[in-house]
Amino acid sequence: MNAAAIKTLRYLSVGEIKEHLNGVEYIIMAAPAPDNFKETPIHFTLFLNTSDDLPREIQKAIFDKFLQEEGIKNAIEVMSQIMPVGFSQGLQETYMPMLLVKEEDMKNVPNMPMLVMDFLADSDNFSEAKEKSLTGWSYIYE
Known part of the structure; x- marks a missing residue:
């Protein structure tokens, strides 16, 4: 099943990103993991x-506290580093x-460096990603 592109x-712009992130502690994104990762069906x-x-x-x-608070288990393929992050406005409520x-994206999309933790895992708290491929x-605000 293919989900529609966002x-x-x-x-x-960089100025808008700075303003937008004022008061934000972190952002969590959950997406379906590639099909071959059955034990870790969510890409966080x-x-x-x-x-x-x-x-x-x-x-x-920080990572361990997050896993515990969100009921996340089996975290694998963990990457943690400073990465460029852009923000897009779409039809959703939030950027x-x-x-x-x-x-090419790093050059063309305005962005801010942020500490990013990217991994595959499982959780019953993110059923939209796990069961509906959304x-x-x-x-999360300070």
Whole structure:
């Protein structure tokens, strides 16, 4: 089953991103994982509202606390690093964070460096991603 692509109407400028992230602690995004990952059916991306490369032990403590609070298990393929993140305005209520990995996107899409934790896992709290193959995101405020 293929989900419809999320339409982008425009990208936020760097100034708009800074204003938008004011008061945001982190953003969690959940999407369906590739089909061959049956034990870890959800692709999570955690966008921390910092561009500081926090020490590994602090990153691990944040990650572990997040897993516990969200009922997430079997985390694999964990990547944690400062990455460029853009934001798009679409038809959704909130701006969609976009992890930029292609060189072309990094040059063409206004972005901010953020500490990103990206991984595959399982959780009963994110059934939309797991059972309906939908992508969603939530903003957590300070």
